[in-house]
Amino acid sequence: FELIKALKIQMDVSIAECLYTGIVSDTGSFRFPSTTAKTLRIAAELLETGLDFSRIQRILFGTSExxxxxxxxxxxxxxxxxxxxxxxxxxxxxxxxxxxxxxxxxxxxxxxxxxxxxxxxxxxxxxxxxxxxxxxxxxxxxxxxxxxxxxxxxxxxxxxxxxxxxxxxxxxxxxxxxxxxxxxxxx
The missing domain is CATH 3.10.310.30 (Diaminopimelate Epimerase; Chain A, domain 1)
Structure with missing residues (x-):
C-alpha cells in the first residue's frame, strides 16, 4: 500500500482488491490483536475504490470444499x-x-x-x-x-x-x- 502510494501509482479496484484481501486474511477479518488503527485506515481507503468487500469476505471465510x-x-x-x-x-x-x-x-x-x-x-x-x-x-x-x-x-x-x-x-x-x-x- 505504502509503496504504491510512494510510487504514485493510481489505486484502482484490482490493486485494492489484492491489498484488501491480504489485509483481511492477515488480520483474521480484523479480529486479531495485530489489527491497528493504521490497518483500519488503509482498509477504509481501499474500500473507497468501490471494491466488493462482501465478495472477498465470502470467498475467504464463507466457502469451503x-x-x-x-x-x-x-x-x-x-x-x-x-x-x-x-x-x-x-x-x-x-x-x-x-x-x-x-x-x-x-x-x-x-x-x-x-x-x-x-x-x-x-x-x-x-x-x-x-x-x-x-x-x-x-x-x-x-x-x-x-x-x-x-x-x-x-x-x-x-x-x-x-x-x-x-x-x-x-x-x-x-x-x-x-x-x-x-x-x-x-x-
Missing part, C-alpha cells in the same frame, strides 16, 4: 475441555486425512474453533503423523503460543504457533502439552 467441512466435523467430534475450560483440544488421525483424500495443510483453520467457548484461552489441534504429532496452537490472551511451542522445538507468533511432538501416543502428546500449559499458567 465439502471434504474440508467433513474434516472439521471429525475434529469437532473429538473436542475436549481441560483445566476448567481454559484449554480445548481436538485431534485428527491419519485415517481422517486418507479417507477424505485431503492434505494436512487443509486443516489449518480448524484449531481456531477451540477458542469459541468463552472460557477457553488455548486451543490445541493434534494431527497424527508417522511417529509424531503435528501440533497447532491458538491462544486468546494469557498463554504465549510461540513460547509454548518453543518448549517442543517449534515456534510461531504470540497467538498462533506450531510444533511437532515425537510420540506414538496421542494421550502422551496431549499430556505433555497440557502439563506445559499448566506450568505456564501458574507463572
Amino acid at each position: 465439502f471434504k474440508r467441512i467433513k474434516l472439521l466435523g471429525r475434529a469437532l467430534m473429538t473436542m475436549e475441555s481441560h483445566l476448567d475450560g481454559f484449554v480445548s483440544t481436538m485431534n485428527l488421525v491419519a485415517s481422517d486425512f486418507n479417507t477424505l483424500s485431503i492434505s494436512d495443510r487443509d486443516s489449518g483453520d480448524i484449531v481456531n474453533y477451540g477458542l469459541e467457548p468463552p472460557e477457553a484461552d488455548v486451543s490445541v489441534l493434534f494431527k497424527e503423523a508417522e511417529g509424531f504429532f503435528r501440533v497447532s496452537v491458538r491462544t486468546k490472551s494469557v498463554i504465549d503460543a510461540s513460547a509454548l511451542c518453543g518448549k517442543f522445538d517449534g515456534g510461531g507468533h504470540v497467538r498462533a504457533a506450531g510444533c511437532n511432538i515425537k510420540s506414538d501416543s496421542l494421550e502422551e502428546a496431549k499430556r505433555a502439552v497440557l502439563d506445559e500449559i499448566e506450568r505456564m499458567r501458574a507463572v
Whole structure:
C-alpha cells in the first residue's frame, strides 16, 4: 500500500482488491490483536475504490470444499475441555486425512474453533503423523503460543504457533502439552 502510494501509482479496484484481501486474511477479518488503527485506515481507503468487500469476505471465510467441512466435523467430534475450560483440544488421525483424500495443510483453520467457548484461552489441534504429532496452537490472551511451542522445538507468533511432538501416543502428546500449559499458567 505504502509503496504504491510512494510510487504514485493510481489505486484502482484490482490493486485494492489484492491489498484488501491480504489485509483481511492477515488480520483474521480484523479480529486479531495485530489489527491497528493504521490497518483500519488503509482498509477504509481501499474500500473507497468501490471494491466488493462482501465478495472477498465470502470467498475467504464463507466457502469451503465439502471434504474440508467433513474434516472439521471429525475434529469437532473429538473436542475436549481441560483445566476448567481454559484449554480445548481436538485431534485428527491419519485415517481422517486418507479417507477424505485431503492434505494436512487443509486443516489449518480448524484449531481456531477451540477458542469459541468463552472460557477457553488455548486451543490445541493434534494431527497424527508417522511417529509424531503435528501440533497447532491458538491462544486468546494469557498463554504465549510461540513460547509454548518453543518448549517442543517449534515456534510461531504470540497467538498462533506450531510444533511437532515425537510420540506414538496421542494421550502422551496431549499430556505433555497440557502439563506445559499448566506450568505456564501458574507463572
